[in-house]
Amino acid sequence: MRSVLHREYQGQNCSVAAALEVVGERWTLLIVRDAFLGLRRFEEFQESLGVARNVLTDRLNKLVEEGIFERLPYSTRPDRYDYELTKKGRDLHVALVGLRQWGDKYLCDKPPTLARRKRDGKALVAALVPKDTKAVPISDAEFVAGPGRDPDASTWRVLNRRSG
Secondary structure (H helix, E strand, O other): OOOOOOOOOOOOOOHHHHHHHHHOOOOHHHHHHHHHHOOOEHHHHHHHHOOOHHHHHHHHHHHHHOOOEEEEEEEEOOEEEEEEEOHHHHOOHHHHHHHHHHHHHHOOOOOOEEEEEOOOOOEOOOOOOOOOOOOOOHHHEEEEEOOOOOOOOHHHHHHHHHHO
């Protein structure tokens, strides 16, 4: 496995360490989070996150190399791409919901984003369940503004401008 964080874990067989080598860099999970919220284009990610363009380019390239995103051309003059989550990328949803839950519980007075089932609006949580339990597929989930959401937050501005 290619190291993103450039760290070695000699003598360890640890899935957490291996996963962090792929998605543990500061901006990486925020890019994936924004993709789950519906952002697809370089300019959208850049505006939402305020990350330097060279850093975003590097992170998107690594996410494509790791098979988390697929790069799909939408313009050839100049070359422009949509970044779509692959199955491998979509499978990060449980980890992100878990991190969001933890942050809501310990770091935020009011949750800025809520995860819920589309058909009935029932809250979704990441939890340990028996292996054969039927999980809610990510296609049946939606992430909506919560009571702590700043309506002027950059991610929501990008999404609202695009849908409006």
